[in-house]
Amino acid sequence: MLRPATFDDVEAFHGIMRDARAMAFWSTPPHQDVAETRNWVASMINIDPGEGEDFVIELDGRVIGKAGLYRFPEIGFILHPDAWGKGYAREALQAVLDRAFTIHQLSIVEADVDPRNDASLRLLAGLGFHETSRASRTWNVGGQWCDSVYLQLSRAQL
Ligand SMILES: CC(C)(COP(=O)(O)OP(=O)(O)OC[C@H]1O[C@@H](n2cnc3c(N)ncnc32)[C@H](O)[C@@H]1OP(=O)(O)O)[C@@H](O)C(=O)NCCC(=O)NCCS
Secondary structure, eight states, rough: OOOOGGGGGGGHHHHHOOOTTTTTSSSSOOOSSHHHHHHHHHHHHTTOTTEEEEEEEEEEEEEEEEEEEEETEEEEEEEEEETTTTSHEEEEHHHHHHHHHHHHOOOEEEEEEEETTTHHHHHHHHOEEEEEEEEEEEEEETTTEEEEEEEEEGGGGG
């Protein structure tokens, strides 16, 4: 199930955002404390509806991750490692993309992925995204420079 975030989700998200495996290619280092995750959840809750929408992914009443367009037209997603490899990210993103192109009438959806992030690249390729360009030293994460692969899915492609 996809649903909006609430502050009751902070603890579950902290279990994801402090996990070094889940955060290996994220734009920030793993969260150090719950306060950091609370701020991150607050930013999800406070997205202006005209500027983006982000969803909690819930499975059998448990929070397993998030997926959404945190800033139109850019897609973002993260799942707890226990939930990886079962098709949940693909299912969640398919719903997010359907909304992007129908309800929000976006003409494109974009993604910015670390080139080492095989799981995300394969996931996005499977959804029809194609690479548009690459750039070096785009993110400084905890003192280490990381690169970007930019991908795009256009409504016209569907
Ligand atoms: C990326 C992520 C969301 C994938 O979630 P998931 O639920 O395991 O993905 P799915 O099970 O829906 O798999 C989708 C596709 O990705 C592939 N995939 C998943 N994990 C993979 C891995 N580690 N290596 C290669 N391919 C992988 C699957 O085989 C599947 O491809 P297929 O349809 O060709 O079989 C998850 O690995 C994650 O949360 N990573 C950390 C956060 C992150 O990097 N977010 C993106 C930042 S841009």
